[in-house]
Amino acid sequence: MDSSFFFGLSTMAYILAMIIYITYIAFKKNQIGILATTVTIIGFVSQTLAITLRWKEFADFIGMGFIRSAPLTNLYESLVFFVWCLILGYLIIEFKFKNRSFGAFITPIAGLALAFIDISGMSKEIQPLVPALQSNWLLAHVVMSFIGYAAFALSFSTGLMYLIMTTEKRNGSSYIFWTLTFGIFLIVLISMGIDFLKFHVVVKPEIFIKSYMFKTSFLNPSSVVKAISWITAIIIFFIIWRYGHILKTVIEKFNITPEMLDEITYKSIAVGFPIFTLGGLILGAIWADQAWGVYWSWDPKETWSLITWFIYAFYLHSRMIRGWRGKKVAIVSVIGFMAVIFTYLGVNLLLSGLHSYGSA
Amino acid sequence: MEEVKNNKITDKIWDFFASVKLAIIIFALIAITSIIGTIIEQRAEPAKNIEVLTKLFGESLAPGLYTIFEKLGFMDMYRSWWFIALLVLFSVNIVICSLERLPRIWKLVKEPIGPMSEEQLKKFPIKRELILKGKIDKVRETITGAIKASGFKNYKENKEEKSLQFFAQKGNYSRLGVYLTHFSILIILAGAILGMSLGFKGYLNLPEGARSNVAFSYNGKEIPLGFNIRCDNFDVEFYGRSDMPKEYRSWLTIIENGREVLQKSIVVNDPLTYKGVTFYQSSYGLITENFNRGIFILRIVSGDSQISNLNLRAGDTFQIPGTSISGKIIDFSPALKIDRHGHAFTYANQMNNPAVYIDFSESGKQLLSGWILKRHPETWQLPGGHRVEFLDYWGVEFTGLQVRKDPGVWVVYLGCIAMSAGLFIAFFMSHRKIWVKAIEEKNNTRLLIGAFSNKSSVAYERKIDRLVSVINKRQEGGK
Ligand code: HEM
Numbered sequence: 073m074d075s076s077f078f079f080g081l082s083t084m085a086y087i088l089a090m091i092i093y094i095t096y097i098a099f100k101k102n103q104i105g106i107l108a109t110t111v112t113i114i115g116f117v118s119q120t121l122a123i124t125l126r127w128k129e130f131a132d133f134i135g136m137g138f139i140r141s142a143p144l145t146n147l148y149e150s151l152v153f154f155v156w157c158l159i160l161g162y163l164i165i166e167f168k169f170k171n172r173s174f175g176a177f178i179t180p181i182a183g184l185a186l187a188f189i190d191i192s193g194m195s196k197e198i199q200p201l202v203p204a205l206q207s208n209w210l211l212a213h214v215v216m217s218f219i220g221y222a223a224f225a226l227s228f229s230t231g232l233m234y235l236i237m238t239t240e241k242r243n244g245s246s247y248i249f250w251t252l253t254f255g256i257f258l259i260v261l262i263s264m265g266i267d268f269l270k271f272h273v274v275v276k277p278e279i280f281i282k283s284y285m286f287k288t289s290f291l292n293p294s295s296v297v298k299a300i301s302w303i304t305a306i307i308i309f310f311i312i313w314r315y316g317h318i319l320k321t322v323i324e325k326f327n328i329t330p331e332m333l334d335e336i337t338y339k340s341i342a343v344g345f346p347i348f349t350l351g352g353l354i355l356g357a358i359w360a361d362q363a364w365g366v367y368w369s370w371d372p373k374e375t376w377s378l379i380t381w382f383i384y385a386f387y388l389h390s391r392m393i394r395g396w397r398g399k400k401v402a403i404v405s406v407i408g409f410m411a412v413i414f415t416y417l418g419v420n421l422l423l424s425g426l427h428s429y430g431s432a
Numbered sequence: 433m434e435e436v437k438n439n440k441i442t443d444k445i446w447d448f449f450a451s452v453k454l455a456i457i458i459f460a461l462i463a464i465t466s467i468i469g470t471i472i473e474q475r476a477e478p479a480k481n482i483e484v485l486t487k488l489f490g491e492s493l494a495p496g497l498y499t500i501f502e503k504l505g506f507m508d509m510y511r512s513w514w515f516i517a518l519l520v521l522f523s524v525n526i527v528i529c530s531l532e533r534l535p536r537i538w539k540l541v542k543e544p545i546g547p548m549s550e551e552q553l554k555k556f557p558i559k560r561e562l563i564l565k566g567k568i569d570k571v572r573e574t575i576t577g578a579i580k581a582s583g584f585k586n587y588k589e590n591k592e593e594k595s596l597q598f599f600a601q602k603g604n605y606s607r608l609g610v611y612l613t614h615f616s617i618l619i620i621l622a623g624a625i626l627g628m629s630l631g632f633k634g635y636l637n638l639p640e641g642a643r644s645n646v647a648f649s650y651n652g653k654e655i656p657l658g659f660n661i662r663c664d665n666f667d668v669e670f671y672g673r674s675d676m677p678k679e680y681r682s683w684l685t686i687i688e689n690g691r692e693v694l695q696k697s698i699v700v701n702d703p704l705t706y707k708g709v710t711f712y713q714s715s716y717g718l719i720t721e722n723f724n725r726g727i728f729i730l731r732i733v734s735g736d737s738q739i740s741n742l743n744l745r746a747g748d749t750f751q752i753p754g755t756s757i758s759g760k761i762i763d764f765s766p767a768l769k770i771d772r773h774g775h776a777f778t779y780a781n782q783m784n785n786p787a788v789y790i791d792f793s794e795s796g797k798q799l800l801s802g803w804i805l806k807r808h809p810e811t812w813q814l815p816g817g818h819r820v821e822f823l824d825y826w827g828v829e830f831t832g833l834q835v836r837k838d839p840g841v842w843v844v845y846l847g848c849i850a851m852s853a854g855l856f857i858a859f860f861m862s863h864r865k866i867w868v869k870a871i872e873e874k875n876n877t878r879l880l881i882g883a884f885s886n887k888s889s890v891a892y893e894r895k896i897d898r899l900v901s902v903i904n905k906r907q908e909g910g911k
Contacts, residue, residue, distance in 0.1 A: 203679055203700035203713075346855035354848045363701050365712040365836035366633070367844060368624070370510045372470035382463040389456050419470070 075129060078122035079152075079186065085115030086159075086183035093175035097326060105172045109163075112179060116159050119186075123156060140206055144214045148189050150416075153215070155182045157222030165226070165336065173326030177229055209359035216351020221412055223344030224384075227337045228409030231402040234333040236319050238399055246399045251316050253406055255309040262308075263289040263301070334398070337405050338391070345384050352377050376415035383408040449528040458522045465518070469509045472501065481507065523621060526614045534611060540863070541604045547590040547597045548867050548882060556867075556882035558893050560900050564877045564907050568596050568870050571877050571907065575868055578902040582895060584866060595871040603864055607886065609857025616850035623843030631838040636711075638663040639719050639830040643687065647709075647835035655835070657709055660687040664695075666716060666831040667824070668783065670807070675784050680713050682831040708837050715832030718766055718781055726828035728761060728788055735817030743826075752818050756795050763789035764825060768803060776803060786825050862887045866896070879903070 092108035123143060131141035143149045162178040165171075232250060239247035263286055270288045285291075289301035356377065361367040368374060387404040390396040448454060471488075472481050478498065485494040485501075505512025553559060564571045575598060579587050584600035634647040634655050643662035646654040664683040671678045679699055686694040686706045696704045703712040728744045738753035749760045767780035768787035776787075791801040792814070805811045806822045813819055862885045869880040881900070885892040 203677060206679075207701045209701075342859045346852070346859050349855055350852045354852060357848070358845075361841065362703070363712070364714060365703065365710055365834045365838075367841065370469060370474060375466050375470045379463045379466050382459045382466075386456050386459040386463070389452050389459070392452050393456070 075122045075126035078118040078125065079189075082115040082119035082122060083183055083186040085111050085118065086179045086186065089115060090176065090179040090183055093172065093179060097173060097176055108172060108175055109166065112159065112163065112175065115179075115182070116156070116163065119152075119156055119159070123152065139208055139211060140201070142211050142215070144211065144218075145201060145205060150214065150218060151185055151189060154218050154222055154225075155185050157219050158182060158225055161222050161226050161340070169332070169336070171326075171328065171332075173328055174229070176326075177233075178226075181225075204363050207359055207362060209355055209362055213351055213355035213359050216347055216355060220344045220348030220352055221416070223340045223347065224409050224412050227340035227344065227405045230333045230336045230340065231405035231409075233323055233328070234330055234337065234402040235399060235406070236316070237323055237328075237330050237333065238402075239320075242313065242316075246403065247316065248313070249403055250406070251313040252309065253410075254316075255305075255312045258312070259305050259308055334402070337402065341384055341387060341405060341408075345388065348384070349381065353381060373415065373419045376411065376419050380408065380411040380415050383411050446528065446532075449524055450532040452529070454521075454525050455529065458518065458525060462518055462522070465509070465515065468506050472506050472509075474510065475508050478507075519621065523618055526617060530611055530614055537607050537611070541607050544588075545599055545601050545865055545867075547592070547599060548869070550869065550871075550880060553867060553869060553880050553882035556884060557889055558881075558883040558885075558896055560879075560881040560896060562879050562881075562900060562903070563873075564879060564903070565875070566877060567875065568872050568877050571870065572596070574903055574906040575870060575879070577906065578899050579866065579868060581902060582866075582899045595869060597867065597869045599865070599867040601863065601865040603861050606857050606861035607863050609854050609859075609861065612850055612854030613858055614854075616847045616854055619847030619850055620844050623840040623845075623847055625840070626843055627838040627840030631836065631840065633838075634835045635714070636661070636833045636835050637717070637830045638682075638833060639722065640664070640666055640827050642830075647833075657835075658707065659693075661685070661706075661711065662687060663831050665824075665826065666829045668716065670784075673807070675780075680716055680831075682713055682833070684711065708839060710836050710838075712834040712836070713831065714834045716782075717830055717832065718783065719828055719830055722828045724764075726764075727826045728764075728822070729824040729826055731821040731823055733819040733821065752820075755816075755818070757792055757799065757816075757818070758794075759790045759792050759820065761788060762791055762801070765789075765803075766825075766828075768805060783825070783829055786822070788822055788825070790820065862892070864892055 089108055089111040092104060092111055096104040096108050126143045126149075127138070127141060130143050131138050133141075144153055158178060159182050162174060165174065232253065235246055235250040239250065241247060266288045267284050267286065288297075290298060290305075292298050292301065356374070357367040360369065360374075383404065387401055387408060390404060391401050472484060481501075482494050482498050485497050489497060501507065505514065509515055564574070576587065579598055579600060584602055587598050587600035590597045590599070632647075632649065632655050634649045636644055636647045638644055638661065640663055643660045644657075645660045646656050649655055662685045664685055666680070666682045668677050669679040669681070670676060681697050681699050683697045684695070684704055685692050686704075694704070694706055698704045698711065698713050700713045703710050705711075724746050726745075728742075728746075728748075730742045730744060730750070732740045732742060732750065732752055734752050734754050736754060740750075740753050742750050744750060744761055746761050746764060749758050751758050765776070765778045765785075765787045767778050767782060767784040768776055769779040769785065770776050779785075786806040787803045789801065789803050792799040800815070803811065804820055804822045806824070809821075812821050864886075865884045867880075867882045869882075871878045871880065881896065883892060883896050
């Protein structure tokens with residue numbers, strides 16, 4: 073049994089767990105909840121095995137020692153690790169707060185992300201490391217960054233849920249903010265899904281985003297399709313905006329209070345911030361210093377990490393100002409995670425396309 | 433948060449700089465303006481950024497925008513006067529804010545705690561009450577044991593009428609974690625300034641065999657090193673048969689006052705430092721003008737295992753030891769490839785696949801000729817069991833070194849350590865206080881517990897519950 077077997081197993085487990093969590097919310101039976109947790113743990117254990125096995129396969133392949141061979145060298149592998157951290161974080165929250173309702177939110181993210189990785193054929197592709205990446209600092213940097221990102225992802229989902237629960241008026245700015253955010257996420261996911269179905273591409277993600285992303289919809293050569301895509305997007309926005317309160321009633325069923333969501337948002341950021349500071353910024357700087365003799369060069373990736381860091385510093389300090397607690401800081405936590413995603417994906421994919429130095 | 437309003441203008445300025453509001457405004461400003469420098473390529477050729485602006489705003493607007501943006505310093509924005517001003521404002525904010533708050537916090541850290549009355553204890557956010565069997569003297573050990581077990585080593589004791597009170601605090605200094613974090617930012621900025629004013633950044637392209645006592649700054653100026661550095665050799669190792677480099681390695685020697693004082697081979701991620709100047713492996717390349725003047729390093733092994741090591745130049749001839757076979761070096765390619773029709777050609781301007789073309793003859797008679805490739809030992813084999821090992825073509829490559837002197841880097845690292853420690857303390861430690869009042873009632877003792885933590889009371893509450901259960905357990909065990 074190789075790593076891909078266990079990857080498949082964990083993907084299925086997460087999707088199954090999602091279904092069981094939803095059933096649990098509907099029927100509120102304790103046994104169902106325990107089953108959901110068990111299936112999630114099975115998924116987690118097999119994913120751990122999968123990562124370990126892949127690590128070993130990679131180590132055998134490049135022959136550079138175990139530490140250097142951590143499977144964290146490309147976008148897909150780091151996505152797998154991110155999912156792993158996310159599930160770990162979720163399980164911790166489930167045990168600490170004795171509340172299973174978030175499972176219905178987290179397991180689909182995990183399942184979908186792994187399924188996405190699977191269709192795009194990443195697990196077979198092993199790339200050797202170029203010299204600059206052969207560094208133990210880099211490994212610590214990547215691992216800790218992703219633990220930080222996972223904590224931020226949790227704060228994002230609880231922050232968003234907080235907004236969904238506490239906003240009433242459709243023309244209130246917080247309501248419009250969350251429906252827009254939610255809509256953009258949904259639309260990007262859907263259009264990327266269509267791209268995948270249309271092109272069946274099995275290429276590196278960098279190439280996918282440059283040459284295929286949105287080509288079926290927003291960037292379609294035909295202006296009719298383009299127009300239809302935009303109109304559909306606007307309709308989706310409208311529907312979310314018009315019927316957003318349904319989501320609110322759904323979340324209210326989970327017996328979560330806004331105060332609890334606010335606390336989890338803060339706690340996740342309180343864990344994520346120091347880890348991201350040390351792992352993302354400091355270890356990244358040490359690595360750059362070892363490799364090139366510059367600990368800070370203001371390159372777009374570094375700068376975006378710093379922007380992310382300032383947004384979370386903003387979050388932590390704005391909580392201390394009267395009148396900011398509640399919706400305003402929840403919005404900041406959502407924006408923070410958008411910056412995380414941009415740091416991770418946008419910098420490589422959008423900004424490097426703008427500059428002719430390109431694919432690096 | 434806000435203090436009593438002061439009216440003097442100096443006080444107003446002070447309050448302005450001490451406010452957290454200013455802090456979050458600065459966070460937002462730094463975050464938002466920083467985006468500009470990730471879109472506009474910094475310190476680039478104007479043409480590049482005009483192209484970027486054309487993509488974003490169209491052909492007609494781009495040149496005008498470029499002029500405006502250049503005036504605003506966007507082309508090198510992290511060094512522009514307004515960005516520096518923002519950082520200065522940020523530092524002033526941290527300093528004043530800390531000065532404003534530190535005295536009060538220091539008092540909280542140093543302040544001893546005293547006994548509490550029953551009414552006061554009942555108002556605590558975390559409070560517990562329980563009855564123990566037996567008089568105070570009997571349960572005393574149980575209580576102090578439990579307090580010690582929950583980590584409060586230095587508890588104090590206060591005798592009151594018909595009651596006894598214990599109280600303790602720990603983690604006082606954790607209140608300073610936030611200030612350590614804030615201070616560390618100043619340390620890091622100071623380290624950066626130190627590095628910029630006393631250090632330099634440059635590069636040096638050093639051919640194999642050459643030495644230099646200067647490096648070059650990025651605008652081409654010479655920077656004296658104070659010693660000589662020599663590149664003895666440079667080599668690239670690849671993954672298997674691919675052109676994907678696995679390792680670049682330079683063998684360097686430091687020469688000072690005519691003496692070789694240090695030798696080290698460096699790779700990416702493992703630099704060499706001498707007298708504060710650090711050399712990083714960063715690139716490599718071919719020296720085209722030396723192309724035909726390099727030295728072929730060959731090892732000839734004859735069929736009966738006689739070995740000779742040779743250093744030759746193009747056009748030289750050599751003998752296979754113990755035979756009358758001689759070879760003549762005819763041609764060289766840094767990156768040889770054979771196309772579908774069997775023609776050899778050079779596919780890259782790097783030493784990706786060095787190959788030497790040798791004519792072999794025996795007593796003047798042409799024997800055979802062909803390419804011998806450094807990376808393909810199967811081409812080393814000749815008929816008759818002889819072998820020509822092509823080890824290197826030396827003297828035609830240069831190693832590209834980044835050269836840096838930064839006396840501030842240790843200050844920056846110190847700041848990073850302080851920041852990590854500060855954040856860890858700020859988020860994962862807390863200042864905790866506990867009071868346990870034992871009141872004698874007939875033959876029993878009523879315990880009143882009050883506890884306070886400056887953060888995360890959930891975790892502390894659990895800890896207090898554990899303390900209560902320890903007391904209960906000991907009491908049962910003691911009977
Ligand atoms: C990027 C720079 C900064 C970082 C990383 C930072 C970090 C922190 C952290 C981690 C906390 C603890 C928050 C919590 O426990 O929830 C904190 C608290 C605080 N920060 Fe900052 N900070 C920064 C800049 C500033 C500035 C410029 C000010 C100036 C006013 C400031 C004022 C405060 C204050 C007043 C507190 C509360 C202290 C207390 O609870 O006693 N911070 N900061």
